[in-house]
Amino acid sequence: MNQTEFLECDDCLCFAARRAARAITQFYDRQLRESGLRSTQFTLLAFLLNAGTSSVNQAAEYLGMERTTLSRNLEPLLSAGYVRVDSGEDRRVKMIAITTKGRAAARAALPLWRQAQQAMTARLPPAAAQTLSLASRVG
Amino acid sequence: MNQTEFLECDDCLCFAARRAARAITQFYDRQLRESGLRSTQFTLLAFLLNAGTSSVNQAAEYLGMERTTLSRNLEPLLSAGYVRVDSGEDRRVKMIAITTKGRAAARAALPLWRQAQQAMTARLPPAAAQTLSLASRVG
């Protein structure tokens, strides 16, 4: 190390959060690999299975995701025929729902997700889930 | 909720980690906004300031980032003239270093980063940093 000027930045919480998310995502993605679903996609399908149907705004709110990000994340699932979009009564609203094919894909991935989740639960301290949940409510 | 089949997925640690990283990144990015640097870019410049110089592999290892991701993340910093790349003695190796201009940009951003870091430290539990650090070592 040449200087001491930026040593404090080693403790950057943003860096730490991003690095943790990268590592955890890679871990889950590798477990889910044979299902053909990425972590983000599995999360979206699981949400839609639970919710039944949801507007883009509702889903983005629940998932803590920018609306435009969610919109873009839906694209590969639409291409794969895993989700479907219908106009709501209010014609500004787009209602998202999972298809039969999407349900099947999510069910096939579920045991793989369970393996990843179990392994990750064992590796992280018990308070990790709560800490992450809290962190998602900053700002 | 229509079904109970995927309720367990609400606790997905990958979802939680990604959502937390999104929220924290948005918070830091907004603080850093007037500096013109994104969180990832600030982290890279701070690392280079501390390291003095580094090969692509060394930097990727330290930052817990895929080598190819780091390579791509360098592009906007190269365009902005904030970093410079020289060939090492071993001609396969590319040595990365911060420029005078990059140093100035990082110094201008430092007080903004400190504000964000202070606010985030106050909002998260004391163990958060350690938990995130631990999480980055899964896989």
Added chain:
DNA sequence: ATTCATAAGGTGTATATACACCTAAATCGG
């Protein structure tokens, strides 16, 4: 009813991320 504000959502653009594959340089075994 007309105007205006608001609400839902998409598009353009830029960055971030990672896997599969590729190239070039160094090194190792004979």
Added chain:
DNA sequence: CCGATTTAGGTGTATATACACCTTATGAAT
């Protein structure tokens, strides 16, 4: 020395993320 292997790094492609801006539809005020 020479062919095989390993190592450093880049490229092609796909997904993920978010801000600025735009369009359209609804609702409110007069």
